[in-house]
Amino acid sequence: MSLAAAYQLPPQQMIDMIHNGLPAAKQPHRILIVGAGMSGLVAASLLRSAGHEVEIIEANSRAGGRVFTIRTPFSNGLFYNAGAYRIPDVHYLTMAYVKKYNLPLDKLRQSDPLDLLYVNGQKIRRIEYERNPALLRYQVAPHEEGLTASTLYQLALQPIVDYFHQDPTQHWPHIVSSYDSLSLDNYLRQCPSAFGVPLSAGAIEMINVLLDNEGMKEYSLLEFLMSALTYNQPGVTFYELVGGMDLLPDAFLPQLSDVIHYNNKVTKVIQHADQVTLSARQTRTNQVSTFSADYCIITLPFSVLRQVELLPFTSFSLPKRQAIRELRYMSGTKVAIEFKHRFWIEQDLNDRLTVSDLPLRMTYYPDHVPVSTGSGIILASYTLGNDTTSWDGLNNEERVRSALQHLAVLHGEQVYTHFVKGTSFSWNHNPYSCGAFSYLIPNQAGELYPHLCTQEGKVFFAGEHTTFTHGWVQGAIESGIRAAYEVNLK
Ligand SMILES: Cc1cc2nc3c(=O)[nH]c(=O)nc-3n(C[C@H](O)[C@H](O)[C@H](O)COP(=O)(O)OP(=O)(O)OC[C@H]3O[C@@H](n4cnc5c(N)ncnc54)[C@H](O)[C@@H]3O)c2cc1C
Structure with missing residues (x-):
C-alpha cells in the first residue's frame, strides 16, 4: 500500500x-x-x-548529497554517517539498489533493553524503565501509570491507525484531509487517545523526550503517522551498510x-x-x-x-x-568523537544507545570496526529540529568540547582521559541542502504537496x-x- x-x-x-x-x-x-x-x-x-x-x-566536489560518510579526521578506518545511516527493510527501493549493487548489510539495533536512559536526573537502563516507568518521575494521569512512552504513543495514535487499517487506500486521503491542520503536539494535547480522552501533559512530555520527538513536535502529525504506518512498526528490521x-x-x-x-x-x-x-x-x-x-x-x-x-x-x-x-525543512546536527579506549564496552553499551534530556539527546555507540583496532568512535550527539539550535550556533571546537562535558555526566571524567578528537556536521549550515530534510508543518500536505513534483x-x-x-x-x-x-x- x-x-x-x-x-x-x-x-x-x-x-x-x-x-x-x-x-x-x-x-x-x-x-x-x-x-x-x-x-x-x-x-x-x-x-x-x-x-x-x-x-x-x-x-559539491563529491556525489551523494545528504548521504555523506565522514572519515576525516578519524584513525583506524573509523567513520560516522553525517546524513543517512539506516535502512528499514520495508524501504523496498533502497533495498533493491543494495541488492543490485551487492552492498554488504549489517543489522542495526533500534532499541535494546540495555540502552541507557538519562532523564529528569535519573540514570537507568531501558529494561528498568519498562518494568517501572514511574522511575523517570513523569507526572502522568492515574490511568496512564505503569505504561511506557512507546505504549502511550501507540495508544494516542491508535484511533487513526485502526481507521487506516480498515481500508488503507480509501482511508489515507481522509486521514490527510482530517488531520492536515494538526501538529503532533496539537494532536496529542487535543485529540482523544484510545483511553477516550487526550493524554496528560506528563505523558506527552515523557513521549516527546523518550521517543526523541521534543525538537520536532510542531511539525505535521501526518509526518509522524507516515512513520507509524510504515517503518515504525513491530517486525521491521533496520540495517546499515558495512563500511559506510x-x-x-x-x-x-x-x-x-x-x-x-x-x-x-x-x-x-x-x-x-x-x-x-x-x-x-x-x-x-x-x-x-x-x-x-x-x-x-x-x-x-x-x-x-x-x-x-x-x-x-x-x-x-x-x-x-x-x-x-x-516548504519547511528540519534541521539536523551530529557530533562524533574518537576515544582511544572504548569505555562504553565496559558499560555494556556497545552497539546500543543513550537517550537523554541533556543537549546530546541521542548518543550511539557503534561497533563499525573491530575492537582489536584500539580506538573507537561514538556519535556523541544526534539532534533534530529545535534541539539543534544550541549546537548550530557553536563552532566545531565548541561543539566537541560541549559534547564531552555532557558525556562526562553520562560516563564520568574518563571521557577527558580517553578523548582523541572530534568533529561535527550541521545540515542547516550545509550550503548544499540548507537543512536536513523536508518535513511538513500543518496545512502543507493540502496546500503544497500537490505541487511539489x-x-x-x-x-x-x-x-x-x-x-x-x-x-x-x-x-x-x-x-x-x-x-x-x-x-x-x-
Ligand atoms: C541527518 C540526516 C539523517 C538521515 N537519516 C537517514 C537514514 O537513516 N536513512 C535514510 O534512508 N535517509 C536518511 N536521511 C535522508 C536522506 O539522506 C535523504 O533523503 C536523501 O539523501 C536525499 O537525496 P536527494 O537526492 O533528494 O537530495 P540531496 O542528497 O540533497 O541531493 C541534492 C544534490 O544537489 C547538490 N546541489 C545543491 N545545490 C546545488 C546547486 N545550486 N547546483 C548544483 N548542485 C547543487 C547537492 O550538493 C546534492 O548533491 C537523512 C538525512 C539527514 C540529513
Missing part, C-alpha cells in the same frame, strides 16, 4: 525498473540533471541506460562519473521554447558556464532552490513558486521532498525513478 499513491508509480514497476531499466528511449534526448544526490544519480543512471544523453551538474552509507551513491559512479560536472553551482534555470539553459558558477574559480539540453531534472532541496533564479517568471507556476518558498514546461522535479517519504533515501530513489520515467515518455 502506498501512502502517496496519487503521485507514485506502482512499487513493483519501480523495482522492475531498478533491475531491468526503463524501456529504451523512442527518441533520445539531451537531459541535464541538477544535483548528484541519490535522486539525481538514480534518474541519471536510468535515463543513460535507456539511451539518453545525460549530464549532471553538481555544486556512501557505498550506495558510490556504486552509481562507474556508470556516471564521466558525466558529472563537480564544483558547478547552478544559479539560473532558463526555459526557452525548444530547450532549457542552466547557468552555473564554478565554485573554485567563480567562472560562469552555461549548459543546454532538451529537458532538465532539478533535484535540489527547495531550501536551496529558493536561491536559484527561475526564468522567465511565467514559465514556472505560482503554486510551484509558493511551494519552493514555503509537478513538471513545469521542460523542467522536472525530483528529490526526497517531492514524495511523501521525507527524510529517507527511499523517497529520493522513488522521485528519481518517477522523474526519469516522465522524461523517458517525451
